[in-house]
Amino acid sequence: MLVTLEGLDGSGKTTVWEALHDAYPDAVFTREPTSDSWYGEAVNRAIADDDADPLATLFLFTADHADHLSRVVRPALADGDLVISDRYSDSRYAYQAASLRDSDLRRPMEYIRGIHTAFTRPPDKTIYLDVDPETAAARSGATNKFEQAAYLADVRANYERLIEAEPERFVRVDATQSPEDVLDAVEAALEEILAEN
Numbered sequence: 001m002l003v004t005l006e007g008l009d010g011s012g013k014t015t016v017w018e019a020l021h022d023a024y025p026d027a028v029f030t031r032e033p034t035s036d037s038w039y040g041e042a043v044n045r046a047i048a049d050d051d052a053d054p055l056a057t058l059f060l061f062t063a064d065h066a067d068h069l070s071r072v073v074r075p076a077l078a079d080g081d082l083v084i085s086d087r088y089s090d091s092r093y094a095y096q097a098a099s100l101r102d103s104d105l106r107r108p109m110e111y112i113r114g115i116h117t118a119f120t121r122p123p124d125k126t127i128y129l130d131v132d133p134e135t136a137a138a139r140s141g142a143t144n145k146f147e148q149a150a151y152l153a154d155v156r157a158n159y160e161r162l163i164e165a166e167p168e169r170f171v172r173v174d175a176t177q178s179p180e181d182v183l184d185a186v187e188a189a190l191e192e193i194l195a196e197n
């Protein structure tokens, strides 16, 4: 089963993902952008480059996703493992649709979803750490172009569209709570998800 963690920068995904290692020692913990491939390195170069072309950046993230799927996610799922990914395809649908909002693409989110459909493996469940853009930008330190509050407001609106389209896939957690309470809520959500399957 594939469970993904999504949310704005600074929503606390990585904090939760790291804490979950103790509770689920047999799960496969992974992330996007990947941290152990040259595709992930290429993505990190694009993130750090304020002048990177947004469409080119979309394809770099998507290439990293393709490699992540074939190298990590599909083999782990084939072995029957629980896979917990810190960010996944919804990050592209939310972030790159915001980056491409003023581009020549008429419907960026639909376009981005379209290029994934043929090859991706959708998550079974997605835990969405919900936080306002100001808190997100403050927590993340606004160190890269994706971490600015105005941009994050667009990204958050895109996540809301995704949740509205597939309410049964998402579990929303209030990420403005203390780290302990956020972790408790995520662990409770995961218990329920695993009990259902």
Ligand SMILES: Nc1ncnc2c1ncn2[C@@H]1O[C@H](COP(=O)(O)OP(=O)(O)O)[C@@H](O)[C@H]1O
Pocket (backbone or CB within 6 Å): 007, 008, 009, 010, 011, 012, 013, 014, 015, 016, 139, 140, 175, 176, 177, 178, 179, 180, 182
């Ligand atoms: N619930 C929380 N309340 C306050 N600060 C938090 C919370 N969760 C994480 N943080 C802090 O916010 C920053 C970003 O957290 P992180 O887990 O890296 O978020 P993300 O992976 O979603 O960008 C870190 O400094 C972290 O210690």
Ligand SMILES: Cc1cn([C@H]2C[C@H](O)[C@@H](COP(=O)(O)OP(=O)(O)O)O2)c(=O)[nH]c1=O
Pocket (backbone or CB within 6 Å): 008, 009, 010, 013, 014, 032, 033, 047, 061, 086, 087, 088, 089, 091, 092, 093, 095, 096, 140, 144, 146, 147
């Ligand atoms: C996976 C992914 C990340 N991103 C962005 C979100 C982050 O600003 C940045 C790096 O992701 P990440 O390392 O997960 O950052 P954080 O822990 O702060 O949330 O890349 C996209 O724009 N599209 C994507 O598909």
